[in-house]
Structures are given as C-alpha cells and as structure tokens.
C-alpha cells in the first residue's frame with residue numbers, strides 16, 4: 036500500500052490493484068482498478084485522480100459514462116471498451132450532457148463542468164461489449180457483468196481467478212441507489228442488486244468511499260442495507276401522500292437529496308425519481324390519482 040504522487044492510494048487484492056481516488060474515492064473522485072495478466076493489462080474507470088501519473092495499460096474498461104468514472108481517460112491512448120448502451124454518452128462531452136436531459140441553463144453549467152473540471156474529451160472510438168464478454172489478459176480474465184439501473188449500460192467486472200467483483204456504482208453508500216438519470220431504471224437497479232448478491236467472490240470493490248468489502252456475507256448484509264434506502268424513499272413518499280400532492284410538491288419535499296444540497300441537477304433528479312416511485316406505487320394500487328396530476332396514498 037502506498038500513496039502515489041498523483042493522489043491515488045494503491046492496495047492489492049490478489050492481482051487486482053485498487054487505485055483509491057482522493058478523498059477515499061468520494062465524488063467527484065472515484066476508485067479505479069489496474070489488472071495485470073501475463074500477456075496484457077487493463078485499467079477500469081480511470082478517475083480524476085488518474086489525470087496525472089496514471090499507470091500504463093493496454094486497454095481501458097469503463098463501467099459507465101459518468102464523468103467521475105472517465106475523468107482520467109485522457110491519460111490513455113489505448114483501446115477503450117464500454118457497454119454498447121454507454122457508447123453514445125461516451126462519444127463526446129456534449130453527448131454526455133445531452134444524455135442527462137437537463138434544462139438549458141443547467142445543461143450549460145454541466146457542459147462547462149464536464150470539460151473543465153472533469154477533463155471529459157469524448158471517445159467516439161470506444162468499442163462496445165455486452166454481458167458476459169471476457170477479456171483474457173493471460174492467466175487472468177475479466178468478465179463483464181451487466182448491472183443496469185444506475186445507467187442503461189452500467190456494468191461490473193469479475194476478475195478471476197482472484198475472485199474480485201467490481202460493482203462500480205452499486206456503491207453501498209448511505210446515500211443509496213441512484214436511479215435519477217433519463218436512462219436509469221428503478222426495477223433494473225433492483226434486479227442488478229439481486230444479481231450482485233448471487234455472485235460469490237472474495238472481494239467486492241465499489242467505485243466510491245465504501246472501498247473494498249471482503250467476503251460474500253459482509254457484502255450481502257451491506258447490499259441489503261443499501262437496497263433498504265429504496266424502501267425508505269418509498270415509505271417517505273407514502274407518508275407525504277397522506278394528502279393529495281403534485282409531482283412538483285414531491286420534488287420540493289425531496290426523496291433523494293437532503294435539504295442543503297443545491298445544484299442544477301437536483302430538481303430534475305428528484306422529479307424523475309418521484310415519477311418512478313409514483314408509477315410503481317400506482318400500478319400496485321398503493322397510490323391513486325385523485326385528480327389529474329394529484330396523487331394520494333390509498
């Protein structure tokens with residue numbers, strides 16, 4: 036274990052080297068991986084802490100096209116691979132911002148942040164992979180595990196024979212699962228959590244401040260707590276819907292962010308999250324639309 040001048044910290048789990056970003060990988064930073072086989076090496080999710088002093092690699096895998104996972108991509112003049120459903124957002128900073136479907140002022144702000152703060156350049160040359168694609172590094176394989184929900188093409192990676200599963204933004208934080216992008220899905224996120232739960236590994240690496248969890252038992256208990264945040268949001272919504280409310284009232288009340296959090300993304304994310312929960316609760320007949328656009332718990 037050591038601190039690299041560039042600002043990331045190295046720790047080895049079998050032959051998987053975790054490059055923990057600054058601030059323990061909390062956003063805007065993130066954790067990256069370096070995996071070496073006898074024939075080739077690859078980096079997963081080059082973060083903001085790899086903008087300088089990035090370790091060399093023969094290829095790069097991207098879990099999903101969010102700025103904190105691709106900020107260090109400019110350090111790599113090697114093939115980049117991501118899920119087919121991430122290639123569009125990965126192609127340019129403008130395409131990434133467009134994928135967020137923000138109101139125009141917020142979009143302009145996000146565009147500047149992508150380019151200046153996160154050094155996003157776009158990789159129109161990135162190649163697509165799918166669930167089950169195997170990268171053979173020589174004596175070591177990295178297998179794609181499609182875990183949609185956070186984004187449509189969000190993926191984890193299983194490194195064998197080491198038994199290291201990188202779960203990316205199934206990140207186990209107390210914030211809970213994020214499914215507030217246009218391409219996100221609450222149901223898919225839940226089934227991805229179930230899929231992670233079924234994979235037996237020795238280590239489970241997250242992309243952010245929870246770092247690496249050792250052992251399937253510990254991972255599963257943390258995963259259950261993480262999934263519990265979805266239930267808490269649902270309960271908070273049902274409580275708020277004791278009286279009929281509009282979506283905008285729910286946005287003001289907030290299900291996702293705490294009251295002090297400000298930013299151009301907050302309202303759009305709250306709105307999409309509220310709609311996704313309302314849609315499901317309505318289908319389950321636990322919420323009813325009392326008048327057009329007004330919802331109440333049954």
Ligand SMILES: [Zn+2]
Pocket residue numbers: 099101185204
């Ligand atoms: Zn993300």
